[in-house]
Each structure stands twice: as C-alpha cells, then as structure tokens.
Amino acid sequence: MKLAHVRLLAPNIHECFLFYRDAIGLEVRYGDETTPFAEFATGGRQLRA
Structure with a gap:
C-alpha cells in the first residue's frame, strides 16, 4: 500500500493557499x-488543501 495524497481541511483556504505557495x-x-481547494506538488507526492 502506498500513500497517494494527504488532504488538509482548513477554515481559511485563502491564507493556507498563500502560505503553501509563497512561504x-x-x-x-x-x-x-x-x-x-487547491493541489500542490511536493516532489513524488501531492498535498491537497
């Protein structure tokens, strides 16, 4: 079994998006x-927020 993705639920997608993209x-x-929601590349895995 492989971990395909991780999904994080957050109350403010705007702030989370800017953090993951900019910071x-x-x-x-x-x-x-x-x-x-948004999806980010993290090397071989994906992070969905």
Missing part, C-alpha cells in the same frame, strides 16, 4: 486563492 514555495497543480 513554503510549493508548485501549484490546481486552484488558486479563490477556489474551494
């Missing part, structure tokens, strides 16, 4: 600060 520097695969 951590993750590449955005889907979404932006206005969508209900």
